[in-house]
Amino acid sequence: MAALLEVDHLRIEFPTRRGTLLAVDDVSFQIGEGEVLGVVGESGAGKSLTGTAVIGLLEPPGRIAAGEIRLMGRRIDNLPYEEMRKIRGKQIGAVFQDPLTSLNPLYSVGRQLIETIQTHTDMTPTRARARAIELLHEVGIPAAERRIDHYPHQFSGGMRQRVVIALALCVNPKLVIADEPTTALDVSIQAQIIALLKRLCREHGTAIMLITHDMGVIAETADRVAVMYAGRIAEIGPVRSVIKDAKHPYSHGLMGSIPKINDEKERLEQIEGSMPRLTEIPPGCAFNPRCPHTFDRCRIERPELMDTGVTRASCWLYANG
Amino acid sequence: MFAYIVRRALQSVLVMASVAFVAFALFQYMGDPINQMVAQDATLEQRNALRSVLGLDRPFYVQFLFFLKNLITGNFGFSFRVGTPVAQIIAERLPATLELVIVAAMFALFIGVPAGVYTGLHRHGALSRFMLTVSLIGVSLPTFLIGILLILIFAVLLGWLPSFGRGDVVNIGFWSTGFLTKSGLKALILPAITLGLFQTTLIMRLVRSEMLEVLRADYIKFARARGLTNRAVNFGHALKNTLVPVITIAGLQIGGLIAFAIITETVFQWPGMGFLFITAIQFVDIPVMSTYLVLVALFFVIINLVVDLLYFAVDPRLRVERSVSAH
Numbered sequence A: 001m002a003a004l005l006e007v008d009h010l011r012i013e014f015p016t017r018r019g020t021l022l023a024v025d026d027v028s029f030q031i032g033e034g035e036v037l038g039v040v041g042e043s044g045a046g047k048s049l050t051g052t053a054v055i056g057l058l059e060p061p062g063r064i065a066a067g068e069i070r071l072m073g074r075r076i077d078n079l080p081y082e083e084m085r086k087i088r089g090k091q092i093g094a095v096f097q098d099p100l101t102s103l104n105p106l107y108s109v110g111r112q113l114i115e116t117i118q119t120h121t122d123m124t125p126t127r128a129r130a131r132a133i134e135l136l137h138e139v140g141i142p143a144a145e146r147r148i149d150h151y152p153h154q155f156s157g158g159m160r161q162r163v164v165i166a167l168a169l170c171v172n173p174k175l176v177i178a179d180e181p182t183t184a185l186d187v188s189i190q191a192q193i194i195a196l197l198k199r200l201c202r203e204h205g206t207a208i209m210l211i212t213h214d215m216g217v218i219a220e221t222a223d224r225v226a227v228m229y230a231g232r233i234a235e236i237g238p239v240r241s242v243i244k245d246a247k248h249p250y251s252h253g254l255m256g257s258i259p260k261i262n263d264e265k266e267r268l269e270q271i272e273g274s275m276p277r278l279t280e281i282p283p284g285c286a287f288n289p290r291c292p293h294t295f296d297r298c299r300i301e302r303p304e305l306m307d308t309g310v311t312r313a314s315c316w317l318y319a320n321g
Numbered sequence B: 001m002f003a004y005i006v007r008r009a010l011q012s013v014l015v016m017a018s019v020a021f022v023a024f025a026l027f028q029y030m031g032d033p034i035n036q037m038v039a040q041d042a043t044l045e046q047r048n049a050l051r052s053v054l055g056l057d058r059p060f061y062v063q064f065l066f067f068l069k070n071l072i073t074g075n076f077g078f079s080f081r082v083g084t085p086v087a088q089i090i091a092e093r094l095p096a097t098l099e100l101v102i103v104a105a106m107f108a109l110f111i112g113v114p115a116g117v118y119t120g121l122h123r124h125g126a127l128s129r130f131m132l133t134v135s136l137i138g139v140s141l142p143t144f145l146i147g148i149l150l151i152l153i154f155a156v157l158l159g160w161l162p163s164f165g166r167g168d169v170v171n172i173g174f175w176s177t178g179f180l181t182k183s184g185l186k187a188l189i190l191p192a193i194t195l196g197l198f199q200t201t202l203i204m205r206l207v208r209s210e211m212l213e214v215l216r217a218d219y220i221k222f223a224r225a226r227g228l229t230n231r232a233v234n235f236g237h238a239l240k241n242t243l244v245p246v247i248t249i250a251g252l253q254i255g256g257l258i259a260f261a262i263i264t265e266t267v268f269q270w271p272g273m274g275f276l277f278i279t280a281i282q283f284v285d286i287p288v289m290s291t292y293l294v295l296v297a298l299f300f301v302i303i304n305l306v307v308d309l310l311y312f313a314v315d316p317r318l319r320v321e322r323s324v325s326a327h
């Protein structure tokens, strides 16, 4: 059976005056029905761009230069705008980083919910409103009957993100792209929001592409994880294996850099240097200037994802033969 | 919200009082008004008698209070030039100016806002570039020149539209309207375009830049991610947010139309208040000048209040003062 979402050899470019920037290069992954795929990596690794490409909202001049994106076997990366619009919200929902700015300040939350529901279904206004109240209730907003007519500024950050989640899930999409859904929130409520998202998606069988910097969140929430580096996938595999036994030197270092308060040895393993800018990606393996295991081949030839046992990593250390 | 409106109302009263003071001060500059009212050979007693009848021997602030009382009761004095009550002269001229300003404002809003939205949405389109170029002309050419050019083209060369005056008017009570006759409507076109062109281009450019700004906002991206139609996103979410800042500026600009009307009315010999004001200046007709000042200020203040109320209607963040915050 085909996976829910298949991304094949995705390549995203930005034409600029000084040549073409390759922001996402040859990225492939799949997400199964109801599965949670964590996506991690340093700032600028291409996580958001990949998510944005999946919902078809790349902003020009950014464009998909190669590759394919398929949802339930149907190709969606080259659909006309209107066709893709019908998929957005209905089949693929999205939750963005900042709940403070994700909601239109001039519309009540109820109006935003109802317009989304009515865009994708043919519910009557009365039924859509009842459904909206039910949704607010479901995401844990107290006194939903009254709160539905309130405006975004009358909600706290955490409450607004709950509304955003209600909006993303309101017509039961198959997949939700959650791009750092808690980064802008108070630490004290981050866990609640993630737990809510996870619970709702499990209940409705919704798959999640969860983009985050927080390895703790990934460890708790994701089934599999993709580690991105300089626009490519460094390693992808079941979350336990990647965290406990990362094969790619970069993901190994990344896992080591999760601060563990009582474990001095682990903390020392942070990776030296920083990710190259898009204009300065070295030939061969993009990680080679920072990698402790670099050898000749790494500087010349680019590694594809290859089997390492449980995970797949793009690293020459695992080339058979 | 109530407190806010009370505060704004008080401010308006203050503005009006200041303008009234300026209008009052105008009278002090023209020398002794008694000289112009009595015969050359009047005796000192006759002069003083008239002075005390008119209250001109009272202290300055008492005179000002009298002046205010007269203004409020609609007693604006008599025109030095024609001798009729100023209130009557203004009542004859007011409809012409207001009709011109209303048409010009409609023109500015109904052309300016859609053009701004269009150029904002189709940033790189050929039509957008064309409109932006034309708008540069609107911003940079002085009003009288635009008026003269329009007269030259549409009145003199093509002969389609009249070059001056209001055409035939119909009287409804004291209000003389040009809206009801064909010649009255035709006469409105050129002056209204001349008067409103600057505001049209200004509103268009303002709406465009606000639109570009709003279209980059996260809630627009999120609205698209929810699968809303382009129409709902562009003309619902984006346009409404664009209009919040546009309302203030557009309101002020439309208030400004009344003042700018002076030039347009002069170019088109339009029998309105602006034309009246220019004539009044030529004849140092102080009562007419001061009344004009007060009236224009009154319109400004009223428009500002309306703009404030519109703000409340559009932006819920102002309506609700207490933000409920609970996790």
Ligand SMILES: Nc1ncnc2c1ncn2[C@@H]1O[C@H](COP(=O)(O)OP(=O)(O)OP(=O)(O)O)[C@@H](O)[C@H]1O
Pocket: A014, A021, A023, A041, A042, A043, A044, A045, A046, A047, A048, A049, A050, A061, A062, A278
């Ligand atoms: N409009 C653009 N023009 C040029 N380059 C861009 C543009 N948008 C994004 N990029 C580049 O694409 C790369 C990937 O961006 P992306 O937003 O996907 O990173 P990310 O992994 O989500 O990072 P973060 O963790 O900071 O959100 C970045 O290096 C960025 O500079």
Ligand code: SF4
Pocket: A248, A249, A250, A285, A286, A287, A288, A289, A291, A292, A293, A294, A295, A298, A303, A314, A315, A316, A317
């Ligand atoms: S391919 Fe070479 S440089 Fe790249 S991660 Fe593997 S060992 Fe390091």
Ligand SMILES: [Mg+2]
Pocket: A047, A048, A049, A179
């Ligand atoms: Mg990002």
